[in-house]
Amino acid sequence: METISRTKIVDVVKSEAFGTQVNVKGWVRTRRGSKLVNFIALNDGSTINNVQVVVDVEKFGEAYLKPITTGACINVNGTLVASQGKGQSAEIQATEIQIYGTADPDTYPLQKKGHSLEFLREIAHLRPRTNTFGAIFRIRHNMAIAIHKFFHEKGFFYFHTPIITGSDCEGAGQMFQVTTKNLYDLKKDENGSIDYSDDFFGKATSLTVSGQLEGELAAMSMGAIYTFGPTFRAENSNTPRHLAEFWMIEPEVAFNEIAENMQLAEDFIKFCIQWALDNCMEDIQFLNNMFDKELIERLHSVMEKDFIRLAYTEGVAILEKAVADGHKFEYPVYWGADLSSEHERYLVEDHFKCPVILTDYPKEIKSFYMKQNEDGKTVRAMDVLFPKIGEIIGGSQREEDYEKLSTRAKEMGVPEKDIWWYMDTRRFGTAPHSGFGLGFERLLLFVTGMTNIRDVIPFPRTPKSADF
Ligand code: 4AD
Numbered sequence: 517m518e519t520i521s522r523t524k525i526v527d528v529v530k531s532e533a534f535g536t537q538v539n540v541k542g543w544v545r546t547r548r549g550s551k552l553v554n555f556i557a558l559n560d561g562s563t564i565n566n567v568q569v570v571v572d573v574e575k576f577g578e579a580y581l582k583p584i585t586t587g588a589c590i591n592v593n594g595t596l597v598a599s600q601g602k603g604q605s606a607e608i609q610a611t612e613i614q615i616y617g618t619a620d621p622d623t624y625p626l627q628k629k630g631h632s633l634e635f636l637r638e639i640a641h642l643r644p645r646t647n648t649f650g651a652i653f654r655i656r657h658n659m660a661i662a663i664h665k666f667f668h669e670k671g672f673f674y675f676h677t678p679i680i681t682g683s684d685c686e687g688a689g690q691m692f693q694v695t696t697k698n699l700y701d702l703k704k705d706e707n708g709s710i711d712y713s714d715d716f717f718g719k720a721t722s723l724t725v726s727g728q729l730e731g732e733l734a735a736m737s738m739g740a741i742y743t744f745g746p747t748f749r750a751e752n753s754n755t756p757r758h759l760a761e762f763w764m765i766e767p768e769v770a771f772n773e774i775a776e777n778m779q780l781a782e783d784f785i786k787f788c789i790q791w792a793l794d795n796c797m798e799d800i801q802f803l804n805n806m807f808d809k810e811l812i813e814r815l816h817s818v819m820e821k822d823f824i825r826l827a828y829t830e831g832v833a834i835l836e837k838a839v840a841d842g843h844k845f846e847y848p849v850y851w852g853a854d855l856s857s858e859h860e861r862y863l864v865e866d867h868f869k870c871p872v873i874l875t876d877y878p879k880e881i882k883s884f885y886m887k888q889n890e891d892g893k894t895v896r897a898m899d900v901l902f903p904k905i906g907e908i909i910g911g912s913q914r915e916e917d918y919e920k921l922s923t924r925a926k927e928m929g930v931p932e933k934d935i936w937w938y939m940d941t942r943r944f945g946t947a948p949h950s951g952f953g954l955g956f957e958r959l960l961l962f963v964t965g966m967t968n969i970r971d972v973i974p975f976p977r978t979p980k981s982a983d984f
């Protein structure tokens with residue numbers, strides 16, 4: 517085969533260099549046609565669009581073309597010609613075709629008929645070859661770029677916090693243990709507790725549930741930082757919004773108080789959505805057509821209004837009134853309750869018809885590190901609630917007072933010996949500061965219109981499921 521440097525299909529379909537020789541490589545979506553001419557729809561993952569390869573059957577021979585079935589990988593040289601079909605400017609008249617790899621039609625699971633999302637989850641190793649998952653994972657990439665761009669341009673530093681940790685940031689006991697100990701032969705101490713002194717780290721360690729505590733250390737020295745990394749939670753909740761392994765973005769800013777923290781969250785999320793609209797429109801348009809006819813409209817609608825800012829207490833009053841007026845929720849709502857997503861979505865979708873930032877939650881349902889309000893009952897927490905999702909961001913102003921923080925940690929059973937280094941920031945040059953965590957996959961649910969979080973991460977980890 518003649519050596520011609522490869523052009524990605526994203527560029528080929530837009531090219532107008534008709535008459536030139538080009539090379540494309542990719543996976544066959546379909547091959548159809550007659551005894552005289554075949555049309556191969558070829559995709560290489562660079563775009564939702566396929567390039568049409570036109571094949572003169574006589575030139576190649578029917579027997580040679582036969583193994584070019586859905587899923588096969590081919591290498592094509594050809595002449596770029598103006599497309600007869602609508603939508604695309606260019607197609608390729610094949611001059612040479614090399615078959616890299618065949619895909620037996622009897623066993624290749626991705627035949628052209630539409631497959632259910634559930635079925636595709638079982639073949640997560642192949643699903644990026646579908647239009648849907650190609651679109652989702654290209655959007656995922658673009659959103660990661662948007663996140664770095666937003667913070668970098670605002671002068672935030674990307675700070676890497678550890679994955680293996682000896683402390684429980686959220687204090688919720690949802691951590692996966694990390695050990696090299698032989699589980700068949702565990703050494704116990706005199707109280708019957710496991711003795712970790714001979715374990716790899718010489719102490720009990722886990723996968724992190726949040727980089728926040730270390731992020732605070734960085735904010736209290738570098739001013740404004742963000743983390744963006746994998747996060748692990750062993751919460752046994754099999755819901756369409758929870759993963760055992762997800763990615764979280766956590767900015768932390770010295771001297772920011774809660775109002776500035778809310779503004780940062782709103783600006784950040786709007787920047788990401790605008791980025792998606794500006795950079796991923798073909799993929800979003802596809803998802804809009806295939807899955808969610810209101811997707812694009814919804815993306816635009818959150819850009820238009822300022823997010824509502826509302827105290828938890830007022831939010832609960834609205835929900836209680838809804839119940840009194842006959843609205844049925846699955847879970848009870850009362851002051852002190854941890855709101856569930858049906859409550860959050862009622863506020864956003866039914867009541868305000870706009871994203872809501874709920875603040876000042878009861879201290880009992882929030883983490884030990886949140887700044888305590890003067891009422892003695894609430895903390896300066898903020899959750900950003902989104903249509904279709906519920907909570908997309910959780911954050912707070914942090915308690916900067918050593919004594920108050922220490923008392924609260926004790927009350928909530930967080931051992932100070934595990935977080936002595938965190939407490940040091942309050943002993944040495946403490947200052948007001950705030951931050952939040954955005955669940956990357958929750959953002960992707962919103963941007964893609966998908967309804968199950970398993971469909972916006974390449975290889976989901978959920979209870980009883982860690983394949984691939
Ligand atoms: O509200 P969370 O638990 O807050 C924290 O972890 C804080 N340390 C963040 C901070 O202030 N720096 O989690 C933050 C966000 C949630 O709003 C949600 O979007 C996402 O992380 N999240 C999950 N996403 C997928 N699967 C799970 N199991 C998630 N748990 C939380």
Ligand code: MG
Nearest residue numbers: 899907909910
């Ligand atoms: Mg939360």
